[in-house]
Amino acid sequence: MGSPLIVTIDGPAGVGKSTMAKRLARLLSIPYLDTGAMFRSVAWKLGKGAWNWSEEDLEKALDGLAYSLSGVGEDSVLSLNGKPIGNEIRTEEVGMWASNIATLPVVRNFLKKAQQALGERFSLVAEGRDMGTVVFPGAPHKFFLDASVEERAQRRFLQLERMGKPADLDELREQIAKRDAQDRNRPVAPLKPADDAIVIDTTELDRDQVLAALKEAVA
Incomplete structure (x- = not known):
């Protein structure tokens, strides 16, 4: 039996990574790993302000996950x-908490090990922000999806609308821009394409066009 196949898809918030990763994983008949959900679940589990805890307290809490x-x-x-992660982590507030704890080396190191452990057991389409640069640098297929802030805010607005959740487009635009700045400029594992990643700007592309580009590159 060969080594697990790892495909990484990185990019900023709201660019459509999750949708594309799920569809590509389905085509490849392998699991999809939502690493953003891992950060969100840690933030949700630990609660508001956990990013201000001491490293010792964080290590103790993480050890139980x-x-x-x-x-x-x-x-x-x-x-x-043992409990499936649900929509409780999908609020904008938890998203900002996750962005805050993602700046902490102790949290990043813990989740990096957890993600790599899953990658040793399964072939994966791993979606996140540093999959190709930090977590799976040896992955044979790496992608970085991007889109304008305006387009990503509009997509998120429509997504929330379909879910029946009220949203303000200007507020979403501001939140996405803030998260971009924090993710791209953090000292540990900043958001950026891997040197050998294929970069796809999805601003003017529909989902089928993006999926076709991913499929062609992997094939």
Whole structure:
């Protein structure tokens, strides 16, 4: 049996990484790993202000967390301590908490090890912000998706609208720009394409066009 196949898809918030990763994983018949959900679940589990805790307290709290993965493509299920992670982590507030704790080396190191452990067990389409640069630098297929802030805010607005959640477009635009600045400029594992990643600007592309580009490159 060969080594697991790892495909990485990185990019900023709201660019469509999750949708593309799920669809590509389905085509490849392998699990999809939402690493952003891992950061969000840590933030949600630890709660508001956890990024101000001492390193010792964070290490103790993280030591009690364990991740597992099952399923394929969009049916992949990421679980924390045996419980599937649900929509409770998908609020804008938890997203900002996750961006805050993502600046902490102790959290990044913990999740890096957890992600690599899953990658040793499964072939994966791993989606996040530093999959190709830090977590799986040896992955044979790396992608970086990007789009304008305006386009990403509009996509998020429509997504929330479909979910029946009220949203303000200007506020979303401001939140995305703020997260971009924090993610791209953090001292540890800043958001950027891997040197050998294929960069795809999705601003003017629909989902099928993006998927076709990903599929062609992997094939």
